[in-house]
Amino acid sequence: MKKFIKNNGTFIALIFLIIILSFLSPSFLSSRNLTNLVRQVTINGIIAVGMTMVILLAGIDLSVGSTVGLSAVVVTLLMQSGIGMWLAILITLVGVGGVLGFFNGFMSAKFDIHPFIITLGVMTIARGLSLVLTQGVSVPVTNRTFAEIGSGYIPKIPSLIILVIALVLGLIAVFRTSMEIKNGDKVRNKAKLTGGIILTVAGFLAGFLIFIGYQGIPIPVAIFAVIVMIGIYTLRKTRFGRKLYAIGGNEKVAWLSGINILRSKTMVFVITGVLSAASGILLASRLNGASPNLGDGFELDAIASVIIGGTSFMGGVGTITGTVIGAIIIGVINNGMSLLGINSFYQMIVKGFIIILAVMIDVLNRRDTA
Amino acid sequence: MGEEILEMKNIIKDFPGVRALDHVNFTLEKGEILALVGENGAGKSTLMKVLSGVWPYPTYEGDIYLDDALVRFENTREAEKAGIGIIHQELNLLPDLSVAENIFLDRQPLNKFGGIKWEELYHNAEKVLSRLNMDIDPRIDLGDLTVGKQQMVEIAKALSLDTRILVFDEPTSALTEAEIKELFTVINELRASDVSIIYISHKLEEIEELADSVVVLRDGATIGDKINISEVTLDEIINRMVGRDIEDLFPTVDFERQEKTLEVKNISVPDPFNPDKKLVDDVSFAAYKGEILGISGLMGAGRTELVNAIFGVYGKKSEGEIFLNGKKLNIKSPADAIDSGIALVTEDRKELGLLLDKNLVMNMTLPSIKTFSSKFAMDTHKERTITEKYVDELNIKTPSLDVFVEKLSGGNQQKVVIGKWLITDSDVLILDEPTRGIDVGAKTEVYRLMNQLVESGVTVIMISSELPEIMGMSDRIIVMSEGKKTAELEKAEADQETIMKYATGNKGAE
Numbered sequence: 001m002k003k004f005i006k007n008n009g010t011f012i013a014l015i016f017l018i019i020i021l022s023f024l025s026p027s028f029l030s031s032r033n034l035t036n037l038v039r040q041v042t043i044n045g046i047i048a049v050g051m052t053m054v055i056l057l058a059g060i061d062l063s064v065g066s067t068v069g070l071s072a073v074v075v076t077l078l079m080q081s082g083i084g085m086w087l088a089i090l091i092t093l094v095g096v097g098g099v100l101g102f103f104n105g106f107m108s109a110k111f112d113i114h115p116f117i118i119t120l121g122v123m124t125i126a127r128g129l130s131l132v133l134t135q136g137v138s139v140p141v142t143n144r145t146f147a148e149i150g151s152g153y154i155p156k157i158p159s160l161i162i163l164v165i166a167l168v169l170g171l172i173a174v175f176r177t178s179m180e181i182k183n184g185d186k187v188r189n190k191a192k193l194t195g196g197i198i199l200t201v202a203g204f205l206a207g208f209l210i211f212i213g214y215q216g217i218p219i220p221v222a223i224f225a226v227i228v229m230i231g232i233y234t235l236r237k238t239r240f241g242r243k244l245y246a247i248g249g250n251e252k253v254a255w256l257s258g259i260n261i262l263r264s265k266t267m268v269f270v271i272t273g274v275l276s277a278a279s280g281i282l283l284a285s286r287l288n289g290a291s292p293n294l295g296d297g298f299e300l301d302a303i304a305s306v307i308i309g310g311t312s313f314m315g316g317v318g319t320i321t322g323t324v325i326g327a328i329i330i331g332v333i334n335n336g337m338s339l340l341g342i343n344s345f346y347q348m349i350v351k352g353f354i355i356i357l358a359v360m361i362d363v364l365n366r367r368d369t370a
Numbered sequence: 371m372g373e374e375i376l377e378m379k380n381i382i383k384d385f386p387g388v389r390a391l392d393h394v395n396f397t398l399e400k401g402e403i404l405a406l407v408g409e410n411g412a413g414k415s416t417l418m419k420v421l422s423g424v425w426p427y428p429t430y431e432g433d434i435y436l437d438d439a440l441v442r443f444e445n446t447r448e449a450e451k452a453g454i455g456i457i458h459q460e461l462n463l464l465p466d467l468s469v470a471e472n473i474f475l476d477r478q479p480l481n482k483f484g485g486i487k488w489e490e491l492y493h494n495a496e497k498v499l500s501r502l503n504m505d506i507d508p509r510i511d512l513g514d515l516t517v518g519k520q521q522m523v524e525i526a527k528a529l530s531l532d533t534r535i536l537v538f539d540e541p542t543s544a545l546t547e548a549e550i551k552e553l554f555t556v557i558n559e560l561r562a563s564d565v566s567i568i569y570i571s572h573k574l575e576e577i578e579e580l581a582d583s584v585v586v587l588r589d590g591a592t593i594g595d596k597i598n599i600s601e602v603t604l605d606e607i608i609n610r611m612v613g614r615d616i617e618d619l620f621p622t623v624d625f626e627r628q629e630k631t632l633e634v635k636n637i638s639v640p641d642p643f644n645p646d647k648k649l650v651d652d653v654s655f656a657a658y659k660g661e662i663l664g665i666s667g668l669m670g671a672g673r674t675e676l677v678n679a680i681f682g683v684y685g686k687k688s689e690g691e692i693f694l695n696g697k698k699l700n701i702k703s704p705a706d707a708i709d710s711g712i713a714l715v716t717e718d719r720k721e722l723g724l725l726l727d728k729n730l731v732m733n734m735t736l737p738s739i740k741t742f743s744s745k746f747a748m749d750t751h752k753e754r755t756i757t758e759k760y761v762d763e764l765n766i767k768t769p770s771l772d773v774f775v776e777k778l779s780g781g782n783q784q785k786v787v788i789g790k791w792l793i794t795d796s797d798v799l800i801l802d803e804p805t806r807g808i809d810v811g812a813k814t815e816v817y818r819l820m821n822q823l824v825e826s827g828v829t830v831i832m833i834s835s836e837l838p839e840i841m842g843m844s845d846r847i848i849v850m851s852e853g854k855k856t857a858e859l860e861k862a863e864a865d866q867e868t869i870m871k872y873a874t875g876n877k878g879a880e
């Protein structure tokens with residue numbers, strides 16, 4: 001039981017949070033509110049998937065918020081200038097997200113400068129670029145279909161089918177990953193299994209109640225789900241994922257074992273840049289336009305999600321599943337506080353404390369196992 | 371001597387999956403130097419951690435009596451107060467603070483405003499250091515001292531706490547010969563002033579030279595009673611440690627020297643802090659299939675830097691040419707070296723060899739990660755099978771493949787580092803102090819393994835600071851001094867005096 005709580009601590013915290021909020025504010029559990037909440041989570045969550053990888057390397061990326069803003073501006077302006085939607089999206093993903101990410105990763109890895117400094121610089125540069133491009137005013141989206149991406153839904157029946165498939169695949173994955181080999185025998189990790197099943201079923205039920213009860217799965221949520229699945233697979237199963245854990249564990253050891261640090265680091269920042277750009281594009285689509293200040297402060301929510309999700313800021317330890325739960329917690333807190341009419345100034349204070357708390361838990365856990 | 375000051379009774383300590391200590395009993399007398407020996411993972415460090423409060427009561431069972439009074443330390447502070455000091459296997463100091471601050475950490479003399487009274491601090495530090503006859507300036511940063519001097523600072527720190535029982539956990543593994551001599555003098559002086567010493571080491575010659583008595587641990591239990599060193603032979607101690615006789619510590623095989631494999635020409639490595647000096651100065655040598663090439667020299671002679679240069683650690687900063695099987699290699703990073711078939715078992719396992727908070731599988735497969743994965747996914751089944759095979763082969767003691775390697779004993783960690791490079795199946799295997807901290811039984815296993823590798827066509831190069839090891843195992847020996855190669859000796863010409871002569875910088879006509 002103790003192990004169960006320790007393994008699934010953040011998840012349990014999330015459940016408590018939801019129960020408390022549903023008592024405090026009746027409208028919290030309405031499908032409409034929840035759909036909205038999930039959509040907000042999506043924007044932050046997509047960035048947080050990349051941020052997980054960055055923090056796994058004991059790095060940090062402060063430029064994600066500005067990348068969101070610049071991407072929203074660029075994609076909007078490109079379409080205004082008559083470029084087709086898909087091409088505009090592609091150019092933004094590569095030209096804004098990819099390039100900024102490459103700069104972050106390459107500069108910090110090649111010259112051994114802490115990414116805090118480089119990304120702080122890029123944060124300001126990208127924000128400045130947005131302001132220059134827009135002359136400081138909001139720009140509207142002119143393309144009709146573009147709005148669909150951020151605010152459209154997958155119809156109910158296909159949504160239901162997708163949810164059921166996800167449930168089945170999720171359960172299979174839980175069964176397979178809860179097997180552990182101990183002293184040559186295959187043993188099932190009960191805590192992991194129960195936790196996994198509860199998580200998967202809860203996810204399914206939540207998805208069912210929220211989306212099927214309202215208008216189906218929002219398209220950004222579907223995109224987010226795909227990104228999360230690819231992210232989980234990458235970290236758990238691929239060589240690239242393994243390298244990230246190794247570099248985060250001890251960069252010098254990893255390098256002496258033949259791992260190309262420069263390439264891996266650059267790749268991680270490129271991924272984060274592209275994901276931030278994707279997030280910015282979705283935001284522009286939903287808002288039907290872009291303002292140069294869009295995405296301001298997003299880096300904080302993304303970092304908070306990752307840390308709350310159990311990724312250690314010391315590097316080497318962490319999962320995307322944890323980050324997703326962390327992102328939902330942040331989303332619930334934001335949404336809940338707004339519903340309760342708490343001034344957004346106070347919201348910032350509360351979130352600050354939560355980040356510190358999460359880091360404290362990480363530090364104490366480390367001391368425990370040492 | 372004679373007065374008993376410490377008794378440890380029926381000590382039991384369990385870790386998940388292992389009983390590290392199983393009813394251990396022993397006593398220590400005033401002014402006694404007691405050697406604690408045993409194989410890797412026998413529980414020596416754990417026993418001392420129990421004694422010094424690292425593992426507080428009640429995480430262990432059993433009783434500790436100090437001067438016949440039962441003590442139960444809840445932390446290391448309490449043990450320090452009771453007069454128990456420990457110099458850990460891994461040094462525990464802060465390199466960025468001054469020597470004096472390290473000695474009086476948390477106990478600096480303060481003025482009314484809470485500021486440190488520096489002059490008094492330095493003065494006190496000088497007083498403690500002079501007890502050791504150590505000429506160390508308490509004002510300089512600890513990190514600027516050699517490892518040997520840093521260790522002296524640890525000892526000074528223990529003395530400043532009025533230590534009556536001082537534990538040394540493998541203190542000499544990173545010291546030069548001269549530093550070891552210094553250390554022994556200090557230990558003997560401490561004994562003369564009635565400090566009792568517990569001394570852990572895998573180097574049995576040291577124990578013979580230094581200790582009054584021996585306690586042997588095997589698999590967490592004491593084997594036999596404490597014995598007087600004068601009443602026992604080394605072979606008997608070894609037998610108690612490993613449960614059998616070791617006939618041949620250096621199992622040499624006469625190989626036939628075959629074709630030239632690795633050849634390096636004019637390797638130089640600049641000193642980053644001193645542009646006029648070179649860490650490695652124009653060294654050339656060749657290694658052959660079918661032989662073990664030893665590299666000898668004092669600490670700081672540039673041996674590690676030489677093999678690091680070959681391994682691509684310095685990138686473009688090092689100079690020279692490297693050939694493998696006649697082909698010129700362009701090595702700019704360890705990744706290049708590994709791809710060309712060169713493996714390097716690094717010297718410092720904690721900092722350079724292991725991912726401490728990762729499991730055995732991940733550590734062992736890291737350098738050969740490519741062979742364990744298709745384009746995308748890792749083949750976890752294959753990883754486990756191969757890791758398991760090497761764990762068996764190297765006799766690595768571990769409760770499972772899934773424990774973090776930091777939980778393994780020092781010697782077993784060393785075997786993991788060796789294992790990870792064996793899996794790469796390289797043509798050239800360079801081992802930098804491969805037997806540091808591993809027990810006699812495991813040492814011969816490593817030597818056998820080196821022989822097997824040579825037999826299967828691998829070119830083996832070994833750096834070692836232990837002369838018996840270098841002379842016992844190498845077919846040819848390169849001696850280095852101050853960055854330069856001073857001699858290249860065939861096995862037959864290599865005796866202790868000759869090697870030492872060249873190692874201390876006496877350049878002979880070659």
Ligand SMILES: Nc1ncnc2c1ncn2[C@@H]1O[C@H](COP(=O)(O)OP(=O)(O)OP(=O)(O)O)[C@@H](O)[C@H]1O
Binds near residue numbers: 370389414780782
């Ligand atoms: N923190 C820990 N957690 C789990 N197991 C541990 C821990 N520390 C030690 N062990 C286990 O306890 C046993 C004894 O280890 P210990 O470090 O005392 O051995 P040792 O005699 O000092 O060996 P060496 O000569 O290699 O240093 C080993 O099996 C080791 O794996």
Ligand SMILES: [Mg+2]
Binds near residue numbers: 414416459779780
């Ligand atoms: Mg030990």
